[in-house]
Amino acid sequence: MLLLTLLQDRYTPRRWTPVLLLVAPLLLGADDSYLREIEEEAKRQAAMLIIDQAAPSRPEATAANNKGETTADRLASGLDQAAFEQALRESLPGTYALYQQFDTARKQQVYIAYQSDSRFAHISEQVIQLLSGKL
């Protein structure tokens, strides 16, 4: 148990498993309960390692740290018009509010523009151009 404690203090969980494999044969002569204890500890450490690796990185609260998300600055491609409108509503609520004012023909123009380029900036620009009568 003392050896186990020393090893825990000295080694991170990631390094613990190979050390255990090296040490275990030396302990073959020890009594069964002591070996079982080491084996159980090794299983716990292995489980912790798996959990650590599987855990997603925690998202930060500030807008600044969410910039990575925004570099995916486009709607999913290949949406039908209803799905496009739903995605527009969720991703670009300001642009969607303008889009809603359009008649069917202008909505279709925006949808066609989206099919050729799904970037947020392109879609917003199309809507604004239509709004200001430039298209």
Add this chain to the structure above:
Amino acid sequence: MSIDFAARLQAVLARIHDAERRFQRPVNSVRLLAASKTHPADAIAALAAAGQHCFGENYLQEALDKMAELQTLDVEWHFIGPIQANKTRGIAEHFAWAHSVDRLKTAERLSAQRPEGLPPLNVCLEVNIDQEPSKHGFDESEVAAVARTVAALPRLRLRGLMAIPAPASDFDRQCQPFARLRELHDRLNAEGLALDTLSIGMSDDLEAAIAEGATLVRIGTALFGPRA
């Protein structure tokens, strides 16, 4: 003309709302300040009729002329230009906000000259965030001490920080100075100030400013078109 201004206003508000959504900012947490310098009073009236409330002016005399012409409008006037010592009285007497306080002496004069009958003048400290020799503003290192002093002036209400970074076309580079300003703003609040304003972002860097916490953006060209 008013139809065109209404469309431009809607387009700019759409950009702001889109950016609020994209960068997980609360809805309507960013106010639009229409930068109206050199634009005529009738353009301001048209935008006001379309729903715009806050207007920013850079030159005192030009602003006073427009105020006289538009005195029946319910709009809020912000001073956003460099503040010369001999202009502080006019600003203190006629504006609701001064965004460009870049000297302690200026703040003291604005406080002393703010009429008793008006609410305290809302002010922001201008920070020379990129340390450009040609720009006005406090150095980051001196802002904390200045902010504590300005917050104690009786006729001012210190609302926050303002900066105009060096131009950058890349989004991430646009974000960097804004992020430093936001961190400075947060540190000041952690030290006990109650700031609620980051006056950053213009037509070309609006999204980056909102990503980094802008609460008030100054937009001119996108609302009024290019200046003559």
